[in-house]
Amino acid sequence: MLDRLEMFMALAAERHFGRAAEKCGISQPSLSAGIKQLEGELGVQLVWRGSRFEGLTPEGARVLDWARRIVGDARSLRQEMRSARHGLSGNLRLGVVPTALPMVADLTGPFIARHPGVQIKILSRSSIEILQQIDDLRLDAGISYLDNEPLGRVVTEPLYTERYLLLTAKSRPCAQQSALGWADLAGLPLCLLTDDMQNRRIINHELTQAGVPITPRIESNSIIALVAHVLTGEWVSIVNADTAALLAARPELSAIPLQGGQGAKEVGLIAPYREPHTPVLAALLAQARRLSKAREGAA
Template sequence: MIDKLEMFIALAREQHFGRAAEECGVTQPTLSAAIKQLEEQLGALLVLRGSRFQGLTPEGQRVLEWARRLVADARTMQQEIRSGRHALSGHLRLAVIPTALAYLPELTMPFSKEHAGVTFSILSRSSVEILSLLENLEVDAGITYLDNEPVRRVLQVPLYRERYCLVTAAGAPLSDRSHVTWCDVSTVPLCLLTPDMQNRRIVDSILAGVGMTADPTLETDSVVSLFAHVRTGCWASIVPESLAAAFSSDALKVIPITEPDAGPLVGLVTTHREPHAPLITALLRLTRRIAGADPRPQ
């Protein structure tokens, strides 16, 4: 039944029979037959069908919650059996907010040294997408903001507070300052992340708190694009210090922003369930050790 539940989860996520079948590595008729068999086994209609996928029935929504739990438990069991015979191995899937990507090696490097048999997939995603990926079992853990917007039904391990700085080209306005205020940064042409990114909403909120607005002349969802445009000297940007350090060069000036010295809490999140899979348990143990903090279930 587990394979059928995995197909059902994929269908609920993709909301399209063809895409779900492709994700599961089966033909569309095979997936459709598996969903039909699942409905027969459970004695309930789970999927609203027409010429295309039309959604889940109320029974389908309840089965989806159970399916996620059962599939997660099955994967945990498989990992535990495998790790009981051999050194910890497997594949760890992480989703990370773009502004925390520069920090991530602080976790992946020591983890890789302790568990050489583990490989990683790292996705750059928004905070909202990270929670969705966790819920749908598409990633094992995420690194996201903890205290700016609600982060529910996950286990949290705080890591660090973001500290913001102005990044600008040498010779550009404000580049000769040792520090700037939030009022100062609103006076120069800015390129910022797009409004769907929580980092941008945090920056907008801080500026609003001092009576200013950002009014960027360029927006992007790419950190690489952000720094590429700053290097031209036509724009400046507001980014966390750790991210600025990763892109530092003689051509760029990194200037701390003060008054107020505001910064949100960033941490690791994963599903709030016991027992965790061995890979996640090892990741939590390492994260707590690095952060020196206990998890905060919410």
């Protein structure tokens, strides 16, 4: 039944029989047959069907919750037995919000050094995508905001508190300031992350509270694209301290602290609420705690 539950989960995630079959590495007729066999075993219809996928039945939605638990536990069991035989090993899929990408090596670098048998795939995702894909078992863990929007049923380990700075070319007059308030950004040519990013929603709130119109003419889901525009000298952007530190070697850029506002937001590691965790995920949570203590000591 386990393989059919995985097919069903793939179909629920992709909402398309062809894409789900491709994800599972099987033909579409094989996937359709597997779903029908699962329905026969459980005695309920799981999927509304027409000429295409039309959604899950109420019973299908309930079975999906069970499937995630059963498949997640089965994967945990396999990984634990593999670790018992060969030491900590396996693959770890980590979703990271774009603003946290500049610091992710502080977590993954020492982790890999301690556990060389583990391979990590780092994927840039929005905070909403991270939660959904952890729920769907497409991600093992994520790095995202902890205290700004609801997280649901997850385990968290704080990593750092995000502070905001204005990133600007040194040729602009504002680059001469030692600090700025959010209200001082009125009239500046801002380029910002797209509004599906939680960082953008935080910045929107700060600008609105300061009475600053939110009118960026450049938006991107990539921090690199924003920095590239700042480097032209025509634009400014709002970044966090880790991004600013990554760019500190660029002599043509300045990062000016932004003061006031509603306060900094906490960023941390997010993992599924499941006990026991897989050995790899338990080790990653432990590494996150070490990193948090190290950052607190350096502050």
